[in-house]
Amino acid sequence: MNIDKKFLNENMMGPDSWLIAEELTAALPLKEGMRVLDLGCGRGLTSVFIAKKYGATVFAADLWTDATENYNRFIEIGVSDKVIPLQFDALKLPFANEFFDAVISVDAYHYFGNNDTYFSDVLCPVLKRGALVAIAFPGMKYEVKDCVPKEMEPLWDREALEMWHSIDWWKPKFEAHLDNFKISEMDCFWAAWQNWLACDNPYAVEDREMIKTDNGRFMNLIKLTGVKK
Numbered sequence: 285m286n287i288d289k290k291f292l293n294e295n296m297m298g299p300d301s302w303l304i305a306e307e308l309t310a311a312l313p314l315k316e317g318m319r320v321l322d323l324g325c326g327r328g329l330t331s332v333f334i335a336k337k338y339g340a341t342v343f344a345a346d347l348w349t350d351a352t353e354n355y356n357r358f359i360e361i362g363v364s365d366k367v368i369p370l371q372f373d374a375l376k377l378p379f380a381n382e383f384f385d386a387v388i389s390v391d392a393y394h395y396f397g398n399n400d401t402y403f404s405d406v407l408c409p410v411l412k413r414g415a416l417v418a419i420a421f422p423g424m425k426y427e428v429k430d431c432v433p434k435e436m437e438p439l440w441d442r443e444a445l446e447m448w449h450s451i452d453w454w455k456p457k458f459e460a461h462l463d464n465f466k467i468s469e470m471d472c473f474w475a476a477w478q479n480w481l482a483c484d485n486p487y488a489v490e491d492r493e494m495i496k497t498d499n500g501r502f503m504n505l506i507k508l509t510g511v512k513k
């Protein structure tokens with residue numbers, strides 16, 4: 285599904301989340317009438333994608349981005365009837381139990397869900413039994429926290445290293461709670477990073493040296509999907 289390039293470039297906050305959402309949801313039976321939580325939606329690119337492609341109702345929730353700014357973006361791109369902008373901390377979800385048919389989270393979950401209990405104790409309760417779960421985040425090919433390669437030391441900060449983990453680290457946080465659980469490196473890993481690095485966002489410019497030095501050796505882009513038991 286196409287997106288206006290200017291809109292995309294203005295609103296990316298990391299690796300191309302439009303591309304990530306395309307791959308992440310490709311095999312999922314999302315449809316009109318579903319209530320989808322987009323957790324850590326940033327400037328709402330993935331919310332726009334879900335509303336436009338699947339016609340679902342999206343609750344676009346973010347901490348750093350102002351809800352009015354997102355609402356104006358949703359009006360501009362023609363999805364304000366389908367997407368509800370919200371601003372709150374994902375650590376405390378203001379929803380009724382078993383409210384959502386699906387949750388999607390792109391390049392955000394590692395900020396608030398990087399522990400043993402977030403998925404089971406905070407996110408699971410607001411999902412219906414049978415809800416679709418689709419999450420993607422940057423991570424590592426293997427755990428590097430205690431053996432950071434010398435050349436990467438100036439390019440990775442400690443805070444990021446607390447959040448970027450391997451597939452094996454993430455797996456046990458989800459697998460007991462999901463049927464049809466799948467977790468893997470994303471096919472769009474390289475393309476999603478390149479689209480981000482090519483835009484003139486100052487954070488993208490800063491990331492160029494990191495990705496160049498890493499050169500596909502340590503960093504990863506991980507996707508996981510499943511159905512809530």
Ligand SMILES: C[S@@+](CC[C@H](N)C(=O)[O-])C[C@H]1O[C@@H](n2cnc3c(N)ncnc32)[C@H](O)[C@@H]1O
Pocket residue numbers: 295296297298301323324325326327328329330345346347348349372373374375389390391392393395396
């Ligand atoms: C790198 S941005 C990605 C945004 C968007 N999903 C995308 O891919 O374009 C990370 C997002 O995570 C959100 N975030 C971080 N911690 C959060 C929290 N505790 N609750 C809700 N959102 C959070 C931030 O507000 C930010 O917009």
